[in-house]
Amino acid sequence: MARTSNWDSAVVIGGGYAGLLAARVLSGHFGRVTVLEQDTSPGPDARPGVPQAHHPHALLARGAARLEELFPGLRAELHAQGRPVIDFGAGTKILFPTGWTPRNPVGIEVQLLPRTALEHAIRERVTALDNVAFQNGLRVERLLLDADRDAVTVAARTRAPGHPSAEEQLFHADLVVDATGRGSRLPQWLAEAGFARPATLTVDGQAAYASRLYTLEPDPARDWSASYQPTIAPTSPRGGVAVRIAPDQWLLGLIGAAGHTPPADEDGFRAFAGGLSNPDFARIIDQGTPAGPVHRTRTTANRWHRYDRVPHWPGRLIALGDSVCAFNPVYGQGMTVAALQSALLDTLLSQHTLRVDLDRLGPTFQRGAAALVRNPWLLNISTDQGWQDTGMPLTSRIATGFLGALTARLPHHPGLYLRFVRTMQMLDSPASLSSPRALAQLASIPSTRRHLARSTCPGATG
Numbered sequence: 001m002a003r004t005s006n007w008d009s010a011v012v013i014g015g016g017y018a019g020l021l022a023a024r025v026l027s028g029h030f031g032r033v034t035v036l037e038q039d040t041s042p043g044p045d046a047r048p049g050v051p052q053a054h055h056p057h058a059l060l061a062r063g064a065a066r067l068e069e070l071f072p073g074l075r076a077e078l079h080a081q082g083r084p085v086i087d088f089g090a091g092t093k094i095l096f097p098t099g100w101t102p103r104n105p106v107g108i109e110v111q112l113l114p115r116t117a118l119e120h121a122i123r124e125r126v127t128a129l130d131n132v133a134f135q136n137g138l139r140v141e142r143l144l145l146d147a148d149r150d151a152v153t154v155a156a157r158t159r160a161p162g163h164p165s166a167e168e169q170l171f172h173a174d175l176v177v178d179a180t181g182r183g184s185r186l187p188q189w190l191a192e193a194g195f196a197r198p199a200t201l202t203v204d205g206q207a208a209y210a211s212r213l214y215t216l217e218p219d220p221a222r223d224w225s226a227s228y229q230p231t232i233a234p235t236s237p238r239g240g241v242a243v244r245i246a247p248d249q250w251l252l253g254l255i256g257a258a259g260h261t262p263p264a265d266e267d268g269f270r271a272f273a274g275g276l277s278n279p280d281f282a283r284i285i286d287q288g289t290p291a292g293p294v295h296r297t298r299t300t301a302n303r304w305h306r307y308d309r310v311p312h313w314p315g316r317l318i319a320l321g322d323s324v325c326a327f328n329p330v331y332g333q334g335m336t337v338a339a340l341q342s343a344l345l346d347t348l349l350s351q352h353t354l355r356v357d358l359d360r361l362g363p364t365f366q367r368g369a370a371a372l373v374r375n376p377w378l379l380n381i382s383t384d385q386g387w388q389d390t391g392m393p394l395t396s397r398i399a400t401g402f403l404g405a406l407t408a409r410l411p412h413h414p415g416l417y418l419r420f421v422r423t424m425q426m427l428d429s430p431a432s433l434s435s436p437r438a439l440a441q442l443a444s445i446p447s448t449r450r451h452l453a454r455s456t457c458p459g460a461t462g
């Protein structure tokens, strides 16, 4: 992207995944981009500001394609570091209550990697940009918003040890981006500055993850790289995922919905894995060597701040990534939605170049960002509402009924499975699953519930 530098400066609050993507985009439009990050030295390891990095992260095909546009050669670079690239269909085993999905190539390549490696590689690329500067160890505490001029000033305080009460530092910029993630305090900052608080939608499926890294001797008999057992509302609240993130490293995440929290202690973790129908999880525990402790999180509720509906949204402020909408992570959508929002930002800034007018960017961006959230949000909440004991909305009853019928048939119908994979990788809209052709496919096969004897699992050779 050729730099045009139509505007002088931009500030990005939060140097995590979405903040880095925003910085990359802004570097093509602004003379200077400053990234303010509360963690003191973000590096290749998990850090306090991004606790979710301990858990398995799927980078969906659509998000990966966007990252490749922003950072050409990123996949190859990570592959050279040992991060596998697989055909999703051939390399992934998924166990539904009615059986294992087909193990045929589907022509969709995905890369398996830890969240830390992805973010670190992106940070290295962004750090190399000569007009992007990082200020780490600075926690933003408030925004000074001028309602008349739409100007935004960022007020931050150092968190460096030994400077607990350091003076507030002010950063003035032509554009401010909030990318502070799920815990963003932007609603409060807006209210403190005299703006309307956004309406916030929350649907909590009470999902919990307990994850642990294992080293495992390579075994030619293990001809798969990812194994999954999804939780399915309202009948299957326990599941898990195991991903080969390096030739000898496996990240195992046990997942419980509706309060079926997987334990973090040694025995409880093993017992939860052993109780699942998918035998791969217990095998990894038995055959592998733990390379760290069990990390657990229950911070998974779907939460959407409706910034797109805030009247008089500041023109020179935008929010993206989890700061806008944090999803229940079981469908792995967060990083892809953030990548699509960064593409939107690039497009809008290119259009605004014509008018050299930033004052209307904020509301336009938030409306577009909300449009990108809508489909994944509807999928998540309609299934998560399926965990409710009572009062499940009609839309959820229809959605969980449809998904139940669909997933029951997936193991026995490669064509339908391909549609499902393309939708879950966000390559096709969810509407493609209810197209006349898909519905005809759905109706043509019985949903025979097969007994899940382990001996019948293809590829369950662990």
Ligand SMILES: Cc1cc2nc3c(=O)[nH]c(=O)nc-3n(C[C@H](O)[C@H](O)[C@H](O)COP(=O)(O)OP(=O)(O)OC[C@H]3O[C@@H](n4cnc5c(N)ncnc54)[C@H](O)[C@@H]3O)c2cc1C
Binding pocket: 013, 014, 015, 016, 017, 018, 019, 036, 037, 038, 039, 048, 049, 050, 052, 055, 056, 057, 058, 059, 060, 138, 139, 140, 141, 179, 180, 181, 182, 184, 209, 297, 299, 300, 320, 321, 322, 323, 329, 331, 332, 333, 334, 335, 336, 338
């Ligand atoms: C258990 C779990 C599993 C997940 N699995 C997947 C998956 O499979 N696929 C997927 O796509 N997504 C997954 N996600 C979601 C994914 O982690 C998020 O969508 C993604 O991290 C969003 O990036 P972000 O930059 O918006 O937020 P974050 O990555 O959380 O980054 C926020 C950054 O802002 C900084 N910050 C916060 N407050 C301040 C402040 N006041 N001042 C300065 N800096 C600040 C933080 O230190 C951090 O660096 C998962 C999430 C969880 C919890």
